[in-house]
Amino acid sequence: MKYLIILILLVSMTCKQDKEKEDNHQTNIDQTSNEKNQDVLKNFPKKYQSQIIEKNKLWMGSWKSIDSSFDLKDFNEEFKKKIKIKWGVFDKNEFSSIDSLFIISSFNWIVDLYSYNTVIEKRDGKMFLSFGVDQNIYIYDSNRITSLVSLGSIETIEDAIWLNEGKKLLLLGYLENNEGTSNPILWLFDFESMEQIRYVNSSVSMDSKTNYLKYKYPNLIIE
Numbered sequence: 001m002k003y004l005i006i007l008i009l010l011v012s013m014t015c016k017q018d019k020e021k022e023d024n025h026q027t028n029i030d031q032t033s034n035e036k037n038q039d040v041l042k043n044f045p046k047k048y049q050s051q052i053i054e055k056n057k058l059w060m061g062s063w064k065s066i067d068s069s070f071d072l073k074d075f076n077e078e079f080k081k082k083i084k085i086k087w088g089v090f091d092k093n094e095f096s097s098i099d100s101l102f103i104i105s106s107f108n109w110i111v112d113l114y115s116y117n118t119v120i121e122k123r124d125g126k127m128f129l130s131f132g133v134d135q136n137i138y139i140y141d142s143n144r145i146t147s148l149v150s151l152g153s154i155e156t157i158e159d160a161i162w163l164n165e166g167k168k169l170l171l172l173g174y175l176e177n178n179e180g181t182s183n184p185i186l187w188l189f190d191f192e193s194m195e196q197i198r199y200v201n202s203s204v205s206m207d208s209k210t211n212y213l214k215y216k217y218p219n220l221i222i223e
Helices: 002-041 046-055 057-064 212-216
Strands: 076-082 110-112 118-123 126-131 135-140 144-151 155-163 168-176 182-190 195-200
Touching (some): 046 057, 046 155, 046 168, 057 155, 057 212, 135 155, 144 155, 155 182, 155 212
Antiparallel strands (some): 118 126, 155 168, 168 182, 182 195
């Protein structure tokens, strides 16, 4: 009888330990799954973060000078939409811009951030630039052009990066929020899946920001 009681106790303890291990294992799976889903669905993809750091330290630095806590991991998905592209005939003579401001992909697509709202004047051998409120982002090649996105006064695109050999375009800028300050944004255009996703960093904001082109092109005179 004594041995029977001991045997029952041992079996009971073994079952309890197995149940605890199973529960702990299930909890770890759930935590890993939640962390993975959160990264895929909400945060700016980690695989592109290193490319931004490598290709555009200047834009990163312009935000770190405002808030030292600025970090790419703090960008969360704001919306996802399909891309619609309608090509037209391109005539470069209709544009008033500077070739050095164009950003060219590996297959000769050019993104033009500045032509639409830029006024360029040459005075005393110097180049003066001034900007309007609205902005239109163009993509063109040797004979075609499309307006990728049109922006009003609450959104500003400051720079762009071609990713994955030009199959993806990342726009970098900021968005005015409801409090009257502005948050940095990353706007990803994928020309393979034909999707656009915009990410916003709500943990960093600014009241005003020095015109980014003054950092990028110090030889130009920005008015």
